[in-house]
Amino acid sequence: MNSRSNTKQFGWLAGAGTLLSLLACYGTLGLIAILSLMGVSLAINVQVWAGVIVAFALIAVAGVALGYRLHRKPAPAVMALSGVLLVIWAMYGSEVIQAWFGVLGRGVELAGFAGLIAAAAWDWRLKTIKR
Numbered sequence: 001m002n003s004r005s006n007t008k009q010f011g012w013l014a015g016a017g018t019l020l021s022l023l024a025c026y027g028t029l030g031l032i033a034i035l036s037l038m039g040v041s042l043a044i045n046v047q048v049w050a051g052v053i054v055a056f057a058l059i060a061v062a063g064v065a066l067g068y069r070l071h072r073k074p075a076p077a078v079m080a081l082s083g084v085l086l087v088i089w090a091m092y093g094s095e096v097i098q099a100w101f102g103v104l105g106r107g108v109e110l111a112g113f114a115g116l117i118a119a120a121a122w123d124w125r126l127k128t129i130k131r
Helices: 003-009 013-037 046-071 075-092 094-101 105-130
Strands: none
Touching: 013 046, 013 105, 046 075, 046 105, 075 105
């Protein structure tokens, strides 16, 4: 199997990683909110939760990087890398962000997820044009 067929085989990776990262972040928040309304208390290890979110975001970046092998445009990969760096910064350095810039970590996190979504969509579009 050559590299182009491997790229086509894993073409879903960028979108799936982005979606799973978003679901791990905001889906967990929604689930906790719903369970709290039902009177169920749930303790979550925040470091593990952040690690899962970042792991899925890195999978999305890997998917976009695989797309580069097909369409040879580096811009989506750069955007995905920027997005994942913002997500990592929001997950692990939000206190630093607030202290230095007075910016809430949620805004940085949303910008990172927006970058991942845009990069995955751009990569998908370039791959469909290439066919």
